[in-house]
Amino acid sequence: MITTESEREASSTPPNKSSPDVATKPRHLDRPIPLLDILGEQDRRKFLEDLTEAHYGRGQYIFRQGDPADYFHIVTSGSVKCVKSSPEGKECTLKVLMPGDLFCCEAAVFDGSPHPGTAQPMGEVSVLRLSKKAYFDMLRHNPDAAIEVIKYLGNRLNEVQEQAKILALDRADQRLASLLVNLAERTGVKETLGIRLGVRLTRQDMANMVGVTTETAIRIMARFKKLRLVSGTAARLVVRDLLRLKQLAASKPA
Amino acid sequence: MITTESEREASSTPPNKSSPDVATKPRHLDRPIPLLDILGEQDRRKFLEDLTEAHYGRGQYIFRQGDPADYFHIVTSGSVKCVKSSPEGKECTLKVLMPGDLFCCEAAVFDGSPHPGTAQPMGEVSVLRLSKKAYFDMLRHNPDAAIEVIKYLGNRLNEVQEQAKILALDRADQRLASLLVNLAERTGVKETLGIRLGVRLTRQDMANMVGVTTETAIRIMARFKKLRLVSGTAARLVVRDLLRLKQLAASKPA
DNA sequence: TCCATAATATGACATTTGTCATATTATTTT
DNA sequence: AAAATAATATGACAAATGTCATATTATGGA
Numbered sequence: 001m002i003t004t005e006s007e008r009e010a011s012s013t014p015p016n017k018s019s020p021d022v023a024t025k026p027r028h029l030d031r032p033i034p035l036l037d038i039l040g041e042q043d044r045r046k047f048l049e050d051l052t053e054a055h056y057g058r059g060q061y062i063f064r065q066g067d068p069a070d071y072f073h074i075v076t077s078g079s080v081k082c083v084k085s086s087p088e089g090k091e092c093t094l095k096v097l098m099p100g101d102l103f104c105c106e107a108a109v110f111d112g113s114p115h116p117g118t119a120q121p122m123g124e125v126s127v128l129r130l131s132k133k134a135y136f137d138m139l140r141h142n143p144d145a146a147i148e149v150i151k152y153l154g155n156r157l158n159e160v161q162e163q164a165k166i167l168a169l170d171r172a173d174q175r176l177a178s179l180l181v182n183l184a185e186r187t188g189v190k191e192t193l194g195i196r197l198g199v200r201l202t203r204q205d206m207a208n209m210v211g212v213t214t215e216t217a218i219r220i221m222a223r224f225k226k227l228r229l230v231s232g233t234a235a236r237l238v239v240r241d242l243l244r245l246k247q248l249a250a251s252k253p254a
Numbered sequence: 255m256i257t258t259e260s261e262r263e264a265s266s267t268p269p270n271k272s273s274p275d276v277a278t279k280p281r282h283l284d285r286p287i288p289l290l291d292i293l294g295e296q297d298r299r300k301f302l303e304d305l306t307e308a309h310y311g312r313g314q315y316i317f318r319q320g321d322p323a324d325y326f327h328i329v330t331s332g333s334v335k336c337v338k339s340s341p342e343g344k345e346c347t348l349k350v351l352m353p354g355d356l357f358c359c360e361a362a363v364f365d366g367s368p369h370p371g372t373a374q375p376m377g378e379v380s381v382l383r384l385s386k387k388a389y390f391d392m393l394r395h396n397p398d399a400a401i402e403v404i405k406y407l408g409n410r411l412n413e414v415q416e417q418a419k420i421l422a423l424d425r426a427d428q429r430l431a432s433l434l435v436n437l438a439e440r441t442g443v444k445e446t447l448g449i450r451l452g453v454r455l456t457r458q459d460m461a462n463m464v465g466v467t468t469e470t471a472i473r474i475m476a477r478f479k480k481l482r483l484v485s486g487t488a489a490r491l492v493v494r495d496l497l498r499l500k501q502l503a504a505s506k507p508a
Numbered sequence: 509t510c511c512a513t514a515a516t517a518t519g520a521c522a523t524t525t526g527t528c529a530t531a532t533t534a535t536t537t538t
Numbered sequence: 539a540a541a542a543t544a545a546t547a548t549g550a551c552a553a554a555t556g557t558c559a560t561a562t563t564a565t566g567g568a
Contacts, residue, residue, distance in 0.1 A: 171525095216525060216526075219525095
């Protein structure tokens with residue numbers, strides 16, 4: 001999925017807060033959400049009544065590791081970082097959620113355990129929130145919705161397992177190449193010179209996603225730049241040679 | 255969950271085959287399966303009709319990476335290795351499934367894409383199999399069953415994400431310590447001298463699970479043995495000091 | 509019991525990646 | 539526009555892990 005043009009990325013930076021700017025009935029949704037489309041008309045109306053829309057900006061958190069898990073979420077615009085931190089303070093970014101992605105479909109929502117990670121907006125973000133109870137009711141009354149959630153979770157599970165495999169077996173440069181390929185395919189926007197990533201990503205962000213230090217990520221990106229595989233930095237990162245990056249990600253030697 | 259005594263681990267090694275020894279109506283189930291317990295009596299009867307039980311031994315495969323995904327599975331006895339291999343031949347073991355675990359709840363079962371990994375019995379194993387269609391029907395007619403699957407998938411997702419974090423951030427010895435703690439808690443059997451793991455695990459197996467070479471796993475295990483954290487080898491691996499292993503897994507320095 | 513094979517062990521060395529220090533260049537904010 | 543901060547860059551060196559070679563010990567099957 002490489003769209004050909006569609007940007008948001010508001011650059012205003014509101015001060016640090018920990019609750020959403022607004023929480024209202026949802027207005028218009030940017031793009032179709034499979035889960036919502038599945039619901040019948042009457043269910044959909046009932047369901048939408050329980051949904052609230054929340055907006056977040058830079059420096060805020062949607063929720064933090066250890067917080068109680070009370071809501072099921074759907075991203076409607078912008079992107080969301082899922083981060084886990086270890087007791088000693090090191091951080092790892094596990095996933096960048098895009099519009100249409102669900103989160104907290106999980107066990108935590110059912111059994112009252114706290115969030116196993118932090119959800120952080122990357123720029124301006126809107127999400128739909130559904131209370132634990134309403135989510136549960138929806139699943140119970142809508143087998144098709146439940147199946148949709150099962151499919152989503154199954155895909156996510158496969159995805160993370162692939163990611164774990166990459167972390168376990170591949171070198172730093174291959175892991176970085178995999179990340180760039182993945183983000184280019186999931187969020188990329190075609191341009192004359194290549195594929196521009198749809199998310200702002202510093203070398204530090206990349207480092208956190210592939211389990212290396214920032215210095216290592218910088219050195220490898222410098223090499224990739226020299227090889228004309230990529231160009232640009234955080235705000236405007238362009239993948240210039242998707243094919244060769246893919247080959248690098250799958251190759252044996254250095 | 256550390257049971258106090260309950261072993262199987264048949265030691266006979268039938269020759270390499272790629273189809274189950276038998277596929278019959280399930281007889282008696284070793285332990286309760288939450289998913290089955292949820293179904294009402296009549297649903298349960300109908301459901302059980304579609305279930306077949308299959309048995310596998312050493313050297314066989316339940317399915318292999320790339321095979322078409324036609325069945326949903328439940329482990330009823332023994333343990334199953336989930337393995338992924340990269341194009342260059344390196345392998346990574348992502349999970350050891352125990353009785354009660356579900357597998358192939360996933361998207362692959364629905365949309366016709368092939369198995370993203372291999373499922374391999376560790377010793378003698380029995381699984382229940384349900385055809386894609388019957389599984390789908392069950393989910394559609396049993397909201398509670400669908401919710402159970404969602405819970406299961408959610409737990410698995412959290413688990414793999416935790417694993418990915420560990421692979422991304424921790425040193426080899428910490429990853430190995432985490433693995434031992436995890437297996438001791440999930441499969442361990444209490445003994446006078448510690449907790450014996452309920453699965454046969456060579457240093458090579460461990461290496462594949464934490465993304466290091468066999469040599470590194472051997473060296474680290476030798477260190478652990480010297481520190482009296484563990485004892486024994488593959489067939490009889492004992493965790494002697496769970497607490498210190500946990501501390502090691504969570505500590506900052508060497 | 510013996511043999512064949514699998515598993516564990518260990519050393520020497522190469523490679524990869526991390527750490528720390530210090531610049532340089534972008535980007536925000538005032 | 540200037541100042542402050544964040545991001546990128548680079549070198550020197552240390553530490554962790556991999557590679558390859560070669561033993562030694564354990565285990566399962568004839």
